[in-house]
Amino acid sequence: MIASLIALAALALHCAGALAAMHAVMHTRTAQGAFAWVLGLVLLPYFTLVPYLFLGSSHFGGYVDLHRQRQARFFTLHAEEERAARPGVAPHPPPVHDPRYAAIGRMLKTAMQPGNHLSLHIDGAAAFEAMFAAMARAEHYVLVQFFIIHDDGLGRRLRDALLDCRQRGVQVCLLYDSIGSHALPDAYVDALRAGGVQVHPFATRRFRNRLQLNFRNHRKVVVVDGERGFVGGLNAGDEYLGLKPPLAPWRDTHMQIEGPAVADVQRAFAEDWYWVTGERPPSLPPPERCGRASTMIVATGPADRQESCSLFFTQAIHAAQKRVWITSPYFVPDQAVFGALRLAVFRGVDVRILIPSRPDHRTVFMASTLYAHEATLAGIRMFRYQPGFVHQKVMLIDHDTAMVGSMNLDNRSFRLNFEISALNVDDMFAAEVETMLKDDFAQSDEVNPNDYRRLPYLKRVALHVARLFDPVL
Structure with a gap:
């Protein structure tokens, strides 16, 4: 029986x-x-x-319908509405046409906006001081989104800053990922709600997605009054200030945008907020012109018709004529991106990639080690950052283009996570990023092809086994 x-x-x-x-x-x-x-x-x-x-699922049911209707139904303000919302604001200048990145704009139905002022924030202390200062000057609303929020020193500073905004009458919307912030206690959220903050977890919520651990919202976004926007690699927790060994010091990068491109940062947040709440968050149009930089906000995710994040990297790498410098905590590229990097080498492009020397996820680190070895055989220069854990997601192309955002070089960013980055065309900003990356490379050890050969045989077998898990890394 x-x-x-x-x-x-x-x-x-x-x-x-x-x-x-x-x-x-x-x-x-x-x-x-x-x-x-x-x-x-x-x-x-x-x-x-x-x-x-x-x-197992790789398509985000439900959200895709909203995503494809966003321009027509929810998030496009007519020029008359913009002038009524902020009197005296002139219509924005037309988008910039840069043939190198036009395909990306057409794929994502976005544009490269001119007239932005950009600020580079190196590491957590500088970035969060700038974000908190912007929140302290807020007059109308603050929109905040993080993948991870911890109830620790930095997390409580964020909580207090948002509550202070509400006490001044500023509307506050906070969105966090339900899996990334799984350890966030109810008391933290309850305190915010009691103070008038609108706070929600980003969750799959619909029945067909209910069991999924995929489809994480990996975006990190702050928007203040439609005038200032922040994107980058930092989450809200003490480890992002380098206060938690063994990964400390923590190396990361964020950036601030002032100008027309802030509207596109805000639109990406509004999309996610509407999915969770069914309501549109507050919005104001940004100033017409604050600087000389052209910026395209690249928001990708599993709701896109195409594998937009992978295609974004592929096109950006193909656009390079002189150099492509990339830094990512995880180097598990798909064939399209890896092929683009190798072809860039054959075009004579200086291709360098900076990855960590310490693991935060052992299996991903092992797979990255094997890909790093194969990259060196193709002429790609690989570097391992020595002082601590490198978490920044930055790409520098030629003399004028720099990307800062949340996108990693792995399958989760390519196909499973909601991501956001700013692709910026500006000589001065690119020069700042170049200086920053040169300093990072100076504190790194270059990977030698012989490093792999020196490993014990069973260790090499383990690296190949780890790579078998590419689809879920």
Whole structure:
């Protein structure tokens, strides 16, 4: 009797695994990911069926409909409304056409906005001081979004700054990721709500997405009065100030935008806010012109028709004629991005990539190590940052283009996470980023192809096994 029940249970699991395998074939975005899931679900459903329920989907049901209607229905203000909302504001100048990045704009239905003033904030202390100072000057509203918020020193400073805004009559909207901020206690959120802050977790929420651990909102956004916008790699926690060994000191980069591009930062936040609340957050148009930089806000995610984050990196790398310098905590590129990097080398482009020397996620670190070795064989110069953990997401192209944002070089950013970055064309800002990265490279060790060969055989096998998990890293 017991044997029969066990046999029936095994048969049921294999049937469920076969059904899940068919779902994986139809819906997994890459052939490699589909093959890996099908193999596991058909042969070992006892071990892979439950993980597939949480990690298998690669399309964000429901949000996609909102995403594709945003311009027409929710977030486009007519010029008359803009002038009424902020009297004396002239219409914005037309977008800049830069043929190097025009395909990115067409893909994401966005544009490169002229007339922005940009500020580079190196590491957490400088970035958060600038954000808190902007919040202290807020008159109308503050929009805040982080992947991770901790109830620690920095997290409580953020809480107090938002509550202070509310006490002055400033409207505050706070959005955090429900998985990234899973440790955030209810008391923290309750205190904000009691003080009048509108605060919500970003969650999949719809039934078909309910079990998914994918589709994390990895964006880090602050907008103040429609005049100042912040994007970058920092979350709200003490480790991002370098206060938590063993990863300290923490190396990260954020940036501040003032000018027309702030409207596009705000629009990305509004999209996420509407998904969660069904309401549009407050908005005001930004000033017409604050500087000389042209900025395109690149907001990507699993709701896009295309694999927009991967295609963004691919096109940006193809645009390079002299150099491509990239820094990312994770180097697990897909074939399109890796191919673009290798082709850039053959065009004579100076390709350098800065990655950590310490792991925060062991499996990703091991896969990155193997990719770093293969990159050096293709002529890509790989560097490991020595003082601490490097978490910044920065790209420098030629003499005039610099990107700062939340995008990593891994499958999660390419296909599963909601991300946001600012692609900036400005000689002076690019020169600042160049100076910053030169200092980072000076504190790094260059990866040698022989480093891999010196590893014990079983260690090399482990690196190759880690790379098998590319689809979920």
